[in-house]
Amino acid sequence: MATDKIARKLFLFFLIAMVTFVPFTVQEQTQVVEASKNTKEAVISQSPDLQAKIDAILSDERLLGTSTGVSIRNADTGEVLYSYHGDMRLHPASNMKQLTTIAALETLGEDYQFTTEVLTDGSITGNVLQGNLYIKGKGDPTLLEKDLDQFAKDLRALGIQQINGDLIGDDSWYDDVRLSQDLNWSDEQFYTGAQVSALTLSPNEDYDAGTVIVEVTPSDEAGGKAQVKVTPETDYVTIINNTEMTAAGGSKSISIEREHGTNNIVIEGAMPLDGSRSRSWVAVWEPTGYAMDVFKKSLEEQGIKLVGNTDVKIGVTPENATLLTSKKSMTLEELLIPFMKLSNNGHGETLTKEMGKVVYGEGSWDKGLQVIEEVVTDFGVNGDTILLRDGSGMSHKNMIPANEITQLLYAVQDESWYPAFEFSLPVAGESDRLVGGTLRTRMTSEPAKGNVKAKTGSLTGVSTLSGYVTSADGKKLIFSIMINNYLASSVRSIEDSIAVTLANHTFEE
Structure with a gap:
């Protein structure tokens, strides 16, 4: 996205913020959604029973003081079945990867290779x-x-x-x-914030490009230092081993950190003689x-x-x-499995730059984000109410309403590459990490298990879940749940409760 476009959107955002805010009820939020060129007119289809069930879940005290948006659509018609602050701009976290994936499939094609x-x-x-x-x-x-x-x-x-x-x-x-504009300084040393380069290397087949794997294991003698292994072997990083071996049965306190701006990886703490391995994917400079x-x-x-x-x-x-x-x-279709299932941030940023390079001849975030915005608006997303800052969702400045996410997930269903997109989504309760992905330990019982296919998202104070589920009477539904500014230890059970409710629901004829 061009800098002047970002500035205009930020100016609009702050103007809106200055207007006196009047809280909306669930009923007031349930409104006609503007139709797009790719959909039938999306109108609210009242389902009082479903509304009561979701309202009850959203009364959870953990949501007090949060900004929460929920949108549920009929996947066949695009009708909005439920909307709670569905037009409120919220941070999507890794739900942003859905936009990036859709743009990449549309722009590059599922057979694209690097x-x-x-x-x-x-x-x-x-x-x-x-x-x-x-x-x-x-x-x-x-x-x-x-x-x-x-x-x-x-x-x-x-x-x-x-x-x-x-x-x-x-x-x-x-x-x-090397780094997207809003990445926190404290994230730079971890694989979740690895630097992006056109020439890079992954340490294993999770494909966390730009990282090395550092493993710390016990050595033979108390008072010595723990053993350290780097994969792949490279002199590009310098290991500073400040560990100490301690007696068996003691507590382990190993930390692995890279000094900012260098490739010095400092390892500190105690490792008992019978201690377990400590392992970390460290982003290189x-x-x-x-x-x-x-x-x-x-x-x-x-x-x-x-x-x-x-x-x-x-x-x-x-x-x-x-x-x-x-x-x-590998092809883009194959790459989407580790990207989406494991929520690989580096892949999101690489695909963003690649789209910029292919479409506009410039492998930059600005041009790549411009491509993503152009694609999603072509699928009916309202470009005037979104702000895109990276391709992975790590930015706390990305903004999109839940209704816009469900609109996008509705509009892409007729595309030839849609099966590849749907297949890339994590599947609830499926233990294989390349099937269940980030949902493999969630919603492990039927009817949600194997049924809910959705992208997770997590940042400090942000938790999101958007995707597809089939109801008890066979209706395919699209949902987006976006919870921002929460302070509880976790709100994922709230998201899961909504998804399970949809899986269990039967609509009245």
């Missing part, structure tokens, strides 16, 4: 590459160490045993802005250099030596460079 290329501006003479070797990233968040190993094997198969030139990482496919360090190790393991005054650095691949080898990622 590409990583290895190129040279030189030539192979004997067993020596006379020239620079470039690895050009084009956003693939699923690149693994084994892929870099394969690149090295491919180069060795071409007869290359020495490189007389620089090893250059090219991340210019996207801009050099400047992930392009991380990918290059691991690639250099891959080359060395294949016996490919850097000779002369060779340097490892960041640069841009010449247009006339020769392609030596490349790799395509």
Whole structure:
């Protein structure tokens, strides 16, 4: 989204905030919703029994002082069956990922793949590459160490045993802005706030790009230090081990933190001799250099030596460079499984930049968010009442009403890629983490189990759940529950109660 558009929306928001607020009753909130070009006119279909049930759930004292919006639609007609502050702008948390996914499917297509290329501006003479070797990233968040190993094997198969030139990482496919504008400083060291680069690396098949896995386990002697393992092995991070082994039976107090602005990972605390493993996904600072360090190790393991005054650095691949080898990622449809089921923030931001690059030739948040807004408004979302700030939902400044989310989920059902979208949603009570995802431990009994398919969302003071459920009499329903500004330890049971009520409900003819 362009900066001036954001400014206009913020100005409108503050003007509205200055007007005296008059609380609305549930009945007053139940109003005609403006029709879009993609829907039949969405009108309230009174269901007094359902309204009474949901009203009773929303009387929970944990919601006192919160800003809560609930919207329920008939999935076949788009009719709004229930709306409680459904037009109130609220923070969606990871429900934002639904907008990003829908825009990506519409813009890129379910068969879209990312590409990583290895190129040279030189030539192979004997067993020596006379020239620079470039690895050009084009956003693939699923690149693994084994892929870099394969690149090295491919180069060795071409007869290359020495490189007389620089090893250059090219991340210019996207801009050099690594973090979305509203990410909290305290989130930067964790996998949930990892930096975004067009050339990056994931430590395992959860595909948390731009992170390393740090594991702390007991060593053999009290008074010594705990053992620390980093995956993948890399010299790009520096481990500062300040741990102490203590007697068996004692309490464990291990902390793993990266110092801001550096790749120093400090590990502190006590580890008992019989202590359990501590493990953390730590986001690295400047992930392009991380990918290059691991690639250099891959080359060395294949016996490919850097000779002369060779340097490892960041640069841009010449247009006339020769392609030596490349790799395509899994398809977007496949990527949506770890993205949506496990709520992978990095994937949301990468897809946002990729859409900006593909549509407008600029891999930036501004252009990517512009694409997302254009797509969702084409599906009937009112662009005048939303504010989009990132692709993952980590921002506390994203704003969208519950009625707009259910409108979007209604409008996309006729799209050819809709089955891929619906399949990506977490499924209540299904224990397989790549099926149930973030709902695998929630609503574990029928009729909600295996029936509720919805995206969760969680930030400090924010909890959301939006998706689909089939009622007891076979009606497919769309719902969005958005709870903001809560102070209770959890309000998820309120969301679950609403979803279970919908699954149990029978509509009067």
